[in-house]
Amino acid sequence: MAWNEPGNSGGSSGNDGKNNGGDNEGNKDPWGNRNHNNNSDGPPDFDEIVRNLFGAFTGKKGGGNRGGGGNANSNGSLPLAPMIILVAVIAVVTFIGKGFGVVNEQERAVVLRFGSYVETKGPGLRWNPPLIDKVFTENVTRVRLWSTQEEMLTKDLNIVDIKLSVQYSIDSAEDFILRVKSPIDSLQQAANSALRHVVGSALMHDVLTEGRAAIAIEVRSRLQEYLNAYTTGILVDKVNIEDSNPPKQVQGAFDDVIKAREDEERFQNEAQSYANGVVPQAEGESARMIEAARAYKDEVIARAEGEANRFELLLTEYKKAPEVTRQRLYLEAVQEVMEKSSKVMVDVEGGNNMMYVPLDKLMEASNVAASEGRRGFTRQEIEQLTNHIKSEILNDLPDSTSRRSGR
Structure with a gap:
């Protein structure tokens, strides 16, 4: 109560x-x-x-x-x-309080009203009626990573083990959330498909060595085409072939092949280095010889021109005094020939005897005597002896001397 x-x-x-x-x-x-x-x-x-x-x-x-x-x-x-x-x-x-929300700078909000797409909201404060609108937020600036490791068959029927990584971000939040049921699974399947297609069209040597960068670029292009066709809203930023190796059973043989290729490249570099040193040296020597030949050519031409000019001047003098000029030319020629000889021959005009004075033998005897500690003839003494012999011979032949002087 x-x-x-x-x-x-x-x-x-x-x-x-x-x-x-x-x-x-x-x-x-x-x-x-x-x-x-x-x-x-x-x-x-x-x-x-x-x-x-x-x-x-x-x-x-x-x-x-x-x-x-x-x-x-x-x-x-x-x-x-x-x-x-x-x-x-x-x-x-x-009801009003539950409808408020905040969209961060990195996010986009996809709004559904009674299950139908309405709009995609950017950063800022938002209000959507609860129980009527359903809001899905997704980070569209964060770069995400997915990697896989697969064994694949190359064009030349060899098996390679490839480790692939894909860096991607969300390009369209609406497509990423609504168009595909599982966009990440679609990305993985598309990446495997693109990789198998590209590797299956390449040789094993290219996959294992310098062709990896080109393969990664082609895989990225083909993967983006697949994702765009599926409308997944995913943008592929970069594809990396992190590692590619032959099967473990034949790893040793491939290591030997790689070492042989490295040796080949090293020998080629050494040969190229040697060629880079020899070729410029040969070119310099060739240029020097060419310049020396040109200098010799110019020298010969200049000497010939000088001799021709001298002969023309000498011809003029010969026409003025032929006998004197002829005698002078004879004496100059004999002097030029005899001054290079170490022997002296005394020829007496009108006589039958010719005296031979071996100056070279006298010089050798003098050098031997000097080496043995004995005194030998000096060059000056030999020249004095020669001149004395010449004077004595000329004094013994007055007739010839008088004839020569009269002539």
């Missing part, structure tokens, strides 16, 4: 008054100036508390008068209209 029901005021009627006596008269209810339940230590009446709360909300005292209960019904219950309004206000505030 509620506190505000008739017959329950004052705590003096019925059995309650008998059991509690006069003690209940002093225990008043703190919410409506009424007594608590039969137990003085029990909680306050819940209906009274609710009425006071709604009274504060509506501007009226929830307790009303002590006897009649104010705005409450005859059985003590609250009116229905204020409760409905309060619930409606709380629901509206909650």
